Amino acid sequence: MDLAERLNDPALFKTQSYVGGAWIGGDTSFAVDNPANRQKLAEVADVGEAGAKAAVAAASDGFKVWRKTSPFERSRILLKWLDLIQDNTDDLATLITAEMGKPWREAKGEIAYGAAFIEWSAHEAARVHGETLPVPAPGARGWTIRQPVGVVSCITPWNFPAAMITRKAAPALAAGCSLVIKPAPETPLTALTLAELADRAGFPRGVFNLICGDASKLGPIMTGSPEVRMIGFTGSTEVGKLLMRQAADGIKRVALELGGNAPFIVMDDADLDAAAAGVVQAKFRSGGQTCVSPNRIIVQDDVADDFVERLQARISEVKAGDGFAPDSDIGPLIHDEAVERVDALVKQAVSGGARVVVGGQPLADELGGSFYAPTLIEGSGFDSEIARSEIFGPVASVYRAGDEKHILDLANDTPYGLAAYLYTRDIGRVHRMSEGLDYGMIGVNAPMVGSASTPFGGMKESGIGREGGKWGVEEFTELKYVLLSGVNS
Structure with missing residues (x-):
């Protein structure tokens, strides 16, 4: 049976990238195969450098809107995305099993696991706040503000094609950041379906962008563009080190979940x-x-x-x-x-x-x-x-x-x-x-x-930063200190 015929809603089956609220193609494409039988599932468009640049530009524009959106409104849209994912659990699990191979019941478990990060982050959106601080100067007041980092590039692996996206995207969106997501070429179909559901959830144009293609062409733009302020990555330690070196030129923040032993x-x-x-x-x-x-x-x-x-x-x-x-x-x-x-x-x-x-x-x-x-x-x-x-x-x-x-x-x-x-x-x-x-x-x-409620991350060469819980949302914020003098003058 054709994969699209397995889905209750064939409109979920996307093979183009999602940029600035629209679906875009590319000059070339790549095949996605089922590892259980080596049969081709689909040809997915490679958006190339032009698509990556368009995604970053769209995310930059989207961030200007999203950062000023009420955290309660951000929470509402995230919860709508959650509802849509849960309503389409079977179809998403089918895609995971087809392109990655894990048993269907386990794929359903992944959808539930990934959805939990959206639910947690949605409720955490309204809890991102600062503190009032004691300061030594008489008549002065000090406080902190947590603000979103900005445009975040997320590069995700094939072994959890749904959960590794939601585990990064949900806290970033809750904090007020906009996204450019690049899924692994082995498993883009699940990711593209998540983008379709994000579109239906009502994120403002440019807030959620997902691009597919050759990492050697997309990666330097996702890491090198000055508009990008943070890179989130799950994958091998070798690639994590490369991304860290690329991020160094722009002093960009990195959150890396890398290899283990x-x-x-x-x-x-x-x-x-x-x-x-x-x-x-x-x-x-x-x-x-x-x-x-x-x-x-x-x-x-x-x-x-x-x-x-x-x-x-x-x-x-x-x-x-x-x-x-x-x-x-x-x-x-x-x-x-x-x-x-x-x-x-x-x-x-x-x-x-x-x-x-x-x-x-x-x-x-x-x-x-x-x-x-x-x-x-x-x-x-x-x-x-x-x-x-x-x-x-x-x-x-x-x-x-x-x-x-x-x-x-x-x-x-x-x-x-x-x-x-x-x-x-x-x-x-x-x-x-x-x-x-x-x-x-x-x-x-x-x-x-x-x-979803606990910190996930490693030490030594297994990574930097934490995903999950309040720590996952804080990763995508900048801490700003404000000192006000002359309060009593």
Whole structure:
């Protein structure tokens, strides 16, 4: 069935970019494929440099209107966008599954997760305020004002094509900023549908702009234009560093959510069944293609054999398949190159002495797309490539370790610091190890760490800034101080 026929409202299916309240095309286009079967879904227009410049100009004009719009009106429009997204959840989930591959029920969960950021930010819009301050000068008054940063360029990844947009766009819009959004070329269809719904919600012209095309042409304009005052990005650390360098010339603010190498620590007093279930939930969500996916499962020696046996049993039950199949637990990887990379990491680990406990091979012949078997390996060294890299695939790798200090040293031995997981029933360990782990988010006996009301972000080379909660909105504001003299004169 053609994808457009799957949608209740075919008008949602857009293949052009949204700039200044209108849909614009380009001189060239690029294909969007379904990774589960390699079939082409659509040709999407590449707007090129001209489209990027038009988007920035439109956002600059839109900002002049939006910054002066009442926060209560901004909240109302955001809540209208929320209603439209929730009304079209099934269609959005269909697009996610088709262009990214994750199981449809998981795609619906992503829509709900992304929508929660809009709801939270909409209510936070009216809470952006300053403070009255004590000042040393007699007869003077001081206060602060929080004002929107300005035009924000948002560059989002393919692994959460809806939620990574709403997680940035909603707080920025709540703060009074205007946007130029560039989605990943692998997953533009979901993003374009969000733009259509934003149009229906009634954002003023130029406030919400979304462009598709070649990053090498769009990126320098989105980062280099003087009208752009902030860059929000989710993606690899390598690209994040590049964007940071590009932003430096204009002293632009950056909010970067980058790569991770999350440890999943299982202590000898942990509930091993809960820990094994936690690994499966955290590791195999989106086929392991998340920045907070556990990369190194570090288990205390005394319980390692028992834990590996329990984990093996659970991973053996994880089924890979087309995301539209109701019995699929994980979908395909995003493309064949991702499969090749994951397979190379596993083969390299095996050549270095690791053993494959479950899986360990591509499933293209069996399933016909970019699939890799749910995999468990054990015996890699902590200096192996698979331990040092972000796997970004359905491969769980177990490592054995000794006492708390040894485990903390191993867990922190990485330039990354996004998320970590700790399973223990000792409250003293909870405090000691949470404080000792150099990570921005720590899930204690919890395999999921993100929500709309809590701060999401990392330390070290995993990023700068926070998304979610009041912190997410504050990222898009400037703090201004005002001193008034002569009040009592």
